[in-house]
Amino acid sequence: MVEQEVRNAAGEVLPAWSLGKQGQAQNEAERLDHRRCGGRTGVAHLALSHQQQCATSTKAECVSIDVLYPTVSRRRRSLITPRKPRGTGEWVAAAVVGVILSAALRQGAHAAMSALPAIALIVVPVGLGCAGLVVTARRARRSALARADRHRLTGVRLALAQLDTLDPTGFEHAVRDLMIRDGINARHVGQRGDQVADVLGQDQTGRIFVAQCKHTTTAARVPVRIIYEVNGTARPVHRADEAIIVTNGGFTRDARIQAAKFGIHLIDRDRLHQWAHDGVTLQTMLRYPVTLH
Structure with a gap:
């Protein structure tokens, strides 16, 4: 032992x-x-x-x-615990390290600021190029959809009896389809708060069309009040070149007189038949003067 x-x-x-x-x-x-x-x-x-x-x-x-x-x-510690410097020597060493780190940070910030113009020369053109590609792609997509709609609606004919059976929203969609058939890039916008516009469109020359649709099941006539409403928003709000009111009924005499003064086009039941059933284009219909009867 x-x-x-x-x-x-x-x-x-x-x-x-x-x-x-x-x-x-x-x-x-x-x-x-x-x-x-x-x-x-x-x-x-x-x-x-x-x-x-x-x-x-x-x-x-x-x-x-x-x-x-x-x-x-002593039990070995897994992490280094920070502590305050002890004694003059440690305080001096800490101050030296702080000065060195501060100088390094200032130098790094100065280098980054100096590099910003070079970075901007690269990033800005790339960003503009990407934005341009996105805009071009969206325009191409819209053009392709418009061409597809025109092809689909080429030769479309709608009888008055068909239009009479539609509800107001269906009637607005029918007007939109007829505008697309005639080469106008149109979209339906009718809803609450539409600012007196149910269909907006633009043709290849850049002309803007605003259509207000009034569907009736009782052969009612559109009053003059609607003329004033359309006149108040078509050009000031929608920047329209052509303001149109379409109905499967008729217009009062006062409405026709005021529309002629404001330069608003009226498509009543007779002209709707020519446009929807006979295939006369909207551009041709707009050359017709407003009748007072």
């Missing part, structure tokens, strides 16, 4: 009996640990020796043991 020596703070060898029962138990545990480690001093042995020496040593001596056996006396 290996006899483990026990020394005091002065380095003198102490007999095992001088430790008392607790010391002997610790000495016995130390020998068992020494035997498990194959006769070599292990971590557990160092820890036990450290406990024994701290029990009989001063605080300063225990600190020196902590320095000698850092892996045993």
